[in-house]
Amino acid sequence: MATTAPVPIPIPFPPTRHERSALILYASETGTSEDAAHLLGGIAQRLRFATRVAAMDGQGVNVNELRKYTIVVFAASTTGQGDFPANGRKLWKSLLRKSIPAGYLRHVDFTTFGFGDQSYVKFNWAARKLHRRLQQLGAKEFYARGEGDEQHDEGTDGAFIPWSLGFKKHLVENYPLPEGIEPIPDEEFLPPKYILQLLHPETDSDTSTQTETPLKMNEGTNDPCLKEGFDQADLITDETPPPDDIIQIPGHKVLTLTKNIRLTSEDHFQDVRHIALEMEGSIRYEPGDVLTLYPKNFPADVNSLIELQGWTSIADKPLQVIDSAAHPTSPPFTAAILDLHFPVGRPPTLRDLLTHNLDITAIPRRSFLGAIAHFTDDETHKTKLQEFSNPAYTDEYFDYTTRPRRSILEILQDFPTVSLPFQNALALFPRLRGRQFSISSGGALRQPNGKETTIFHLTIALVRYRTVLRKIRQGVCSRYIASLQPGTPLACTLSDGSLNISAQDSPLLRRPILMIAPGTGVAPMRSLIWERALILDQEDELRSIEQGSENSFEGAPRSKTVLIFGGRNRNGDFLYEHEWRDFKLGIDVLVAWSRDQREKVYVQDIIRREAQLVWAMLRPWELVRPREARGGDLHDAEKGVDPNWTGDGTVIVCGSSGKMPMAVRAAIVDVFAQGFGGDREKAELGVKWLEREGRYLQETW
Ligand SMILES: Cc1cc2nc3c(=O)[nH]c(=O)nc-3n(C[C@H](O)[C@H](O)[C@H](O)COP(=O)(O)OP(=O)(O)OC[C@H]3O[C@@H](n4cnc5c(N)ncnc54)[C@H](O)[C@@H]3O)c2cc1C
Numbered sequence: 001m002a003t004t005a006p007v008p009i010p011i012p013f014p015p016t017r018h019e020r021s022a023l024i025l026y027a028s029e030t031g032t033s034e035d036a037a038h039l040l041g042g043i044a045q046r047l048r049f050a051t052r053v054a055a056m057d058g059q060g061v062n063v064n065e066l067r068k069y070t071i072v073v074f075a076a077s078t079t080g081q082g083d084f085p086a087n088g089r090k091l092w093k094s095l096l097r098k099s100i101p102a103g104y105l106r107h108v109d110f111t112t113f114g115f116g117d118q119s120y121v122k123f124n125w126a127a128r129k130l131h132r133r134l135q136q137l138g139a140k141e142f143y144a145r146g147e148g149d150e151q152h153d154e155g156t157d158g159a160f161i162p163w164s165l166g167f168k169k170h171l172v173e174n175y176p177l178p179e180g181i182e183p184i185p186d187e188e189f190l191p192p193k194y195i196l197q198l199l200h201p202e203t204d205s206d207t208s209t210q211t212e213t214p215l216k217m218n219e220g221t222n223d224p225c226l227k228e229g230f231d232q233a234d235l236i237t238d239e240t241p242p243p244d245d246i247i248q249i250p251g252h253k254v255l256t257l258t259k260n261i262r263l264t265s266e267d268h269f270q271d272v273r274h275i276a277l278e279m280e281g282s283i284r285y286e287p288g289d290v291l292t293l294y295p296k297n298f299p300a301d302v303n304s305l306i307e308l309q310g311w312t313s314i315a316d317k318p319l320q321v322i323d324s325a326a327h328p329t330s331p332p333f334t335a336a337i338l339d340l341h342f343p344v345g346r347p348p349t350l351r352d353l354l355t356h357n358l359d360i361t362a363i364p365r366r367s368f369l370g371a372i373a374h375f376t377d378d379e380t381h382k383t384k385l386q387e388f389s390n391p392a393y394t395d396e397y398f399d400y401t402t403r404p405r406r407s408i409l410e411i412l413q414d415f416p417t418v419s420l421p422f423q424n425a426l427a428l429f430p431r432l433r434g435r436q437f438s439i440s441s442g443g444a445l446r447q448p449n450g451k452e453t454t455i456f457h458l459t460i461a462l463v464r465y466r467t468v469l470r471k472i473r474q475g476v477c478s479r480y481i482a483s484l485q486p487g488t489p490l491a492c493t494l495s496d497g498s499l500n501i502s503a504q505d506s507p508l509l510r511r512p513i514l515m516i517a518p519g520t521g522v523a524p525m526r527s528l529i530w531e532r533a534l535i536l537d538q539e540d541e542l543r544s545i546e547q548g549s550e551n552s553f554e555g556a557p558r559s560k561t562v563l564i565f566g567g568r569n570r571n572g573d574f575l576y577e578h579e580w581r582d583f584k585l586g587i588d589v590l591v592a593w594s595r596d597q598r599e600k601v602y603v604q605d606i607i608r609r610e611a612q613l614v615w616a617m618l619r620p621w622e623l624v625r626p627r628e629a630r631g632g633d634l635h636d637a638e639k640g641v642d643p644n645w646t647g648d649g650t651v652i653v654c655g656s657s658g659k660m661p662m663a664v665r666a667a668i669v670d671v672f673a674q675g676f677g678g679d680r681e682k683a684e685l686g687v688k689w690l691e692r693e694g695r696y697l698q699e700t701w
């Protein structure tokens with residue numbers, strides 16, 4: 001079967017307001033909103049809206065731009081503590097400008113869909129703030145806003161899919177097509193804006209049609225209709241690690257891996273690594289800051305895909321990306337527009353893109369299955385793939401992909417009649433994204449050799465599990481990290497943590513801190529503990545010099561720091577146990593082991609068990625006994641901490657998302673209720689007050 005790249009439908013650039021046009025903007029940290037924006041873009045495009053899908057901070061997107069389109073749709077996630085993702089902050093800030101005249105956006109018809117997680121206090125704040133601000137500026141909501149929640153049984157799709165179906169219905173009913181013009185049928189592939197082309201087609205014959213004949217249905221190893229276990233050999237046949245070439249990532253730093261050590265015992269189910277990375281020169285980072293590592297696909301998987309798709313002859317030829325619908329005024333393509341990372345100093349090849357940029361082992365979204373259905377002539381395969389991608393058949397998609405965790409590569413092996421044009425690879429495959437990790441070093445660990453080198457520690461739980469099909473699955477980045485040997489150079493980016501915890505901040509330095517950290521949630525806590533120790537030691541040293549009492553000086557009293565750590569068992573996964581024991585800081589470590597005794601004990605159980613301590617550390621004085629009644633402040637920043645003074649502490653919750661954060665919050669409300677003499681309303685108010693004051697911090701992943 002020969003499949004040629006479809007001819008693109010020209011899209012005017014930029015469209016003018018009075019044409020039928022749609023601007024779909026996303027603000028996304030890990031791709032959920034971005035995928036959603038593309039899905040909405042597809043709906044609008046099929047209804048013949050001239051459509052642009054871009055990041056909120058994308059090229060040429062500004063407040064003025066919003067006024068040029070018939071409809072504007074925002075898909076915005078919330079990150080950090082109710083913040084906008086990095087690729088939406090610029091536009092958000094411009095929208096807040098006081099100089100924007102009242103009613104400036106009165107001709108803008110818009111809607112928003114927020115992506116968030118109910119376990120965060122500031123649930124969907126970014127989309128909510130955005131919606132309200134647009135309305136303040138006069139914009140009109142043309143379709144009711146929606147919100148997705150990671151905690152829903154079906155994840156954010158639980159709300160997004162019905163919302164997107166309603167969105168389509170709304171467009172059909174309210175923006176009817178002119179007589180004689182039909183929507184683009186679902187069976188027709190929507191041509192992507194950006195396509196790949198051979199850089200030298202004259203010499204590197206452009207095999208836009210596959211040369212190898214793809215297999216027909218049932219010639220492959222698997223019957224795609226089987227939902228239960230089939231005996232397919234593990235995909236990992238060749239563990240040759242990915243190449244260690246450095247690719248161009250904006251703002252990256254090259255770090256050298258120096259340690260990759262297992263922290264958990266060999267018989268423990270989880271492999272948690274202590275990773276050390278080193279960089280020449282001095283660089284400052286704060287507790288809570290994150291390092292992003294960029295995973296690479298393994299050569300065996302890349303080769304499998306190249307062979308399966310008949311791309312062998314062009315896989316190593318230089319390519320270029322072209323804008324298939326470019327208008328003469330459109331700006332030239334840059335890798336940044338598509339968030340692509342190319343090799344240094346040479347044009348990329350398809351193998352480069354499949355290794356560094358495209359996630360070929362992800363569990364695909366419905367839209368991927370729908371898109372590849374266009375590239376098979378086999379009616380059974382086509383029908384099956386269309387069924388999987390149809391939101392009306394939720395169970396079929398769930399049973400085939402989500403439940404058995406089937407990867408894109410496995411699906412293409414299951415459907416060997418699918419023959420994808422390499423030109424469309426950028427539009428078909430999801431992006432391979434960097435993975436963020438909280439830095440677990442700080443203080444004296446940061447620059448042990450003075451300013452010559454900077455050290456970064458990471459504490460990483462490798463994702464490895466067995467699927468219902470009894471296959472071993474590994475996380476993309478986990479598999480890559482497991483393969484890394486000391487001496488490997490890595491391109492990483494460093495970013496400010498959304499926890500926003502600077503150890504120098506007075507509440508974190510001088511008031512109690514309650515750290516709640518099951519598993520690798522301990523990473524940012526370890527950083528804060530080391531950082532705080534360094535700052536307080538330096539202060540003591542300075543004070544002793546000032547007082548001329550170097551030998552007898554005992555140091556100022558320090559406020560209480562309690563780490564509530566959780567794991568399965570003491571012998572298996574007590575991360576950094578030796579450090580907590582040796583540490584001369586007066587950190588109290590309380591532990592919750594879920595499998596060391598008959599009954600399961602979790603961090604929230606320790607909070608309830610230690611209610612008196614937790615209350616003493618966190619009690620909100622302003623609510624317990626307001627300032628006037630107390631006759632002034634209890635705490636004098638100048639004099640340090642009064643050892644008898646407790647309360648007004650900060651609680652930090654880190655670790656896995658899911659049920660833990662909500663269970664912890666509920667336990668703290670219980671403790672507060674006890675503290676307020678059984679008044680639950682006041683307890684809830686007290687916790688809300690902590691949150692408002694920025695003294696209830698959470699980062700979960
Ligand atoms: C701000 C921030 C800080 C972070 N800090 C840390 C840190 O300090 N340490 C750390 O280890 N991680 C941290 N993470 C998480 C990290 O970024 C990665 O998400 C994680 O390492 C997994 O990446 P991966 O590519 O290996 O897995 P992926 O390929 O992304 O796969 C992960 C997916 O696998 C699936 N999965 C996992 N386990 C199972 C199972 N048992 N059954 C079925 N499906 C399963 C889930 O769908 C999960 O979403 C942090 C994340 C953020 C956002």
Ligand SMILES: Cc1cc2nc3c(=O)[nH]c(=O)nc-3n(C[C@H](O)[C@H](O)[C@H](O)COP(=O)(O)O)c2cc1C
Nearest residue numbers: 028029030031032033077080082116117120123124
């Ligand atoms: C570090 C971090 C912080 C988050 N903070 C919030 C938050 O404050 N409020 C919220 O509703 N969701 C929060 N979330 C959940 C995300 O919004 C949610 O997972 C979303 O689907 C991610 O979309 P994206 O992939 O487009 O970035 C947070 C997620 C992470 C990893």
